Amino acid sequence: MAMIRIAVDCMGGDFGLPVTLPAALAFSARRPDVELHLVGLADKLEASLAQARPPASVRQRLRIVPATEVVTMDDKVEVALRRKKDSSMRIAAELVRDGKADACVSAGNTGAWMAISRYVLKTLDGIDRPAIAKALPNHMGGVTVILDLGANVDCTAEHLLQFAMMGSALVSSVGHRERPTVGLLNIGEEAIKGNEVVKQAAELLRGSPLNFYGNVEGNDIFKGTVDVVVCDGFVGNIVLKSSEGLAKMLGVFIKEEFKRNLFTLLIGAIASPVLNRFRQRVDPRRYNGAALLGLRGVVIKSHGSADAYAFEWALQDACDAVTSGLLARTAQTIAQMTGAPAGGAGQADGREPVPHGENA
Amino acid sequence: MAMIRIAVDCMGGDFGLPVTLPAALAFSARRPDVELHLVGLADKLEASLAQARPPASVRQRLRIVPATEVVTMDDKVEVALRRKKDSSMRIAAELVRDGKADACVSAGNTGAWMAISRYVLKTLDGIDRPAIAKALPNHMGGVTVILDLGANVDCTAEHLLQFAMMGSALVSSVGHRERPTVGLLNIGEEAIKGNEVVKQAAELLRGSPLNFYGNVEGNDIFKGTVDVVVCDGFVGNIVLKSSEGLAKMLGVFIKEEFKRNLFTLLIGAIASPVLNRFRQRVDPRRYNGAALLGLRGVVIKSHGSADAYAFEWALQDACDAVTSGLLARTAQTIAQMTGAPAGGAGQADGREPVPHGENA
Incomplete structure (x- = not known):
């Protein structure tokens, strides 16, 4: 069975790395079927990871994906979207768009996360506006x-x-x-x-x-x-x-x-x-x-004030959405109702075979 | 000090008399400064009261005001307003309009109570629509x-x-x-x-x-x-x-x-x-x-499913609104803001001396 690949914006939320990294490590230890793409400022991320010293069985399922910018909790949507094109948030969404991850998770600023994921992933055929559920x-x-x-x-x-x-x-x-x-x-x-x-x-x-x-x-x-x-x-x-x-x-x-x-x-x-x-x-x-919901990819938002335990649940939600085939089901429901092609989401559904560029 | 006179729709709510009457009696026993006008179907009200046998000190501060109709919880607003002109709800509001009571209370159907009290009492100058607070x-x-x-x-x-x-x-x-x-x-x-x-x-x-x-x-x-x-x-x-x-x-x-x-x-x-x-x-x-709020009189709504203890709190709210001069204060606030005459509510403020027809 293919690995479930989750892109994690490690810099988002009120606390950033001190919450997201411990959560990622704990989750990874529990779920040997999951590969995490940790997106963030490379030096900080490397340093925190070195300090945490995860066991090899966990470490080998972690990929570090560098970003040079961070969207803050107060950033205006326009700033996050137009001026921070190399933010950890954006790169997490791009990993999903490029078929390198099956889902992405961020605890960052809701407005920015919605705008960026929508811009990067686009909406499904038949959906005008994404919604938060x-x-x-x-x-x-x-x-x-x-x-x-x-x-x-x-x-x-x-x-x-x-x-x-x-x-x-x-x-x-x-x-x-x-x-x-x-x-x-x-x-x-x-x-x-x-x-x-x-x-x-x-x-x-x-x-x-x-x-x-x-x-x-x-x-x-x-x-x-x-x-x-x-x-x-x-x-x-x-x-x-x-x-x-x-x-x-x-x-x-x-x-x-x-x-x-x-x-x-x-x-x-x-x-x-x-x-x-x-x-x-x-x-x-x-x-x-x-x-x-409504995007061509699985996107999960964690509460900004989440602690590591709470953030783990957001990672869990991402996995559940991937394994249950949420995207295919959504496309199918829309097709039933609007006549839009059900295949619209197929390419974005991470369970389909896609090139594993980064993992190769 | 003048008595605080509260008109009580005894037939309203999910339970009617079995809740409103015990509440009225208990409240009256606690508050010798309050006179209650119990509005309802006369025979039922008299019978329940005879059975309850309140002490003379309470009984002498109760007035029975007969009504021949009852607004049910399912009645459409139009029916309650246009076809049940002798309902206990309507008469309770009319007692306030006529200066015979300082406030009225009902646990009946919200839509009907709002429409009836608005029709009977009218809104204050400067207020387009009453609101529930x-x-x-x-x-x-x-x-x-x-x-x-x-x-x-x-x-x-x-x-x-x-x-x-x-x-x-x-x-x-x-x-x-x-x-x-x-x-x-x-x-x-x-x-x-x-x-x-x-x-x-x-x-x-x-x-x-x-x-x-x-x-x-x-x-x-x-x-x-x-x-x-x-x-x-x-x-x-x-x-x-x-x-x-x-x-x-x-x-x-x-x-x-x-x-x-x-x-x-x-x-x-x-x-x-x-x-x-x-x-x-x-x-x-x-x-x-x-x-x-926003009417020319103090009108209180109790939850339809209120029990006697809860209904007593609604009676308490009516008293508090009267003794604190809510209507005069509302008219004053509106006047400050809109230039509407502050006297607009004076006639409806029960604390002003008004003819005590029924109590004479």
Whole structure:
């Protein structure tokens, strides 16, 4: 079986190498079927790697790919795209474009990562705009995929329909569900008077071959009413960030209650095995990776503030997308719906035999 | 000191009398300064009251106001407004209009309650559209007021500015803050390309005498970055419902962990005093009441699924709005900003001396 080749932007995110490299080494040690292309400032990368001294079994599956520039978290999109043509971010995307990697991962600036990966890889036939998708845990013990999470602020009904296709393809490939249910995020009773775009999108979805459930409300995301929740990037981003904020606040509150006095501290120590299990279960680091869908390649975005454990999960997401054939499934879903050639993504699907220039 | 007079729609909500009456009696017993006007189907109301047998000290501060119709949770807005002219919901609003009550409360259908209270009470001068506002707990140990939560799906920049005025007035009166900070809900880094309406609203807010903080993101709601968060009703409703859904899911997860086996059950029993304090602190029932702002009268909406404890909090919110002079403060804020006559709300402000027809 061919190696899964992941290009990693080692300089991205709030922390850069101190997070990405340990994550890459730990992940590589767990996954002998994976080859990592570590992209970054060569001297820093070499020095960090020398210090980490990975075992030979890991080291032989690491390739260092030098870049001379770094996109910072504050860089404007234009700067990142037009003036830093040799950034680690850009080179990671180019490795995928050139068939040298099957997927790329960055924890850098979302706007820049979206713009660069779109510029380098282009969108799939039948897709106007890429979207950011993420899996969130739900009541049912599974996950709900929600998109778009901020790539597209103003969306037409057609865009929402395309998001639905891409989300469906993600769940049917990575989530192994044959006909994922799709819900359109709306506000229930007031919907009749409401948002014209959402009403039109519902019409389009009803007429599509997708498994459209109908409108869903905010609470349905965590209930697990449907497999895929579709919304525009403005709403999706606010829902995601407010959920992160609420979860954090509840975590702080529960800690405060256990820290109230010596007696509650003692109770906290006794309850810690149970509380830790709970924390692990809802640990946002496990849901770190977001997929940039609609591109001719697998592109994963890690949270900028990710630690090494969280970044490992983003690498895991990249592997899952590759092994499950996400790109082929997406192209197939689009072809079913629009008549666009399903082969459009074939060349970018890393599982196809492509020249292994760098690995030769 | 004059009595605070609250009109209660006793038939509204998922449960009607079995929830609203016990709540009214308990609240009345705690608050000898409050007189409740219980509006509902006379025979049912009388029967329930006879069965409850409140002490004379409570009974003498209860007025029964008969209605012959009930707005159901599924009634279309048109039906509620045009065909049920003698509904308990409508009469509760009319008591405020006629100066017989200082505020009205219903747990009924949101769309109908908004339409009826707007039709009966009219909007304040300078306000185009009423908005739904709610206080949510935040990290700082205080609350963040967020509006609109679903009354207005499509908003202009001017509407958002008006929401900011109303939210400011709510926090400065009920929350006793002199110059509440106002944040505009947006999605951060992508904002430059983003939503035109929000960009225009930011301009308007910057030029207004309000204490405008700038854009805030979803996580700022629970961080307590600002006192008031402004957004359109589509976004606000989805944020509120997804937050409710997430909190519920986390509650279920934590329960499941403690119910895993006999050992964890025992730990749960030991930890229960601390867990209960935590639960009380974040109990959504304490944040039940939402205010319908921008009307010529104090109108409170309770969650449809509220139990008696939650409904009591909605009654509490109505009292707080009356005693803090919310209406006068709102009219004053609008006058400062638009030059509209501040007296516009005077006649509807229940704290002004008005004829006490029914109490005479």
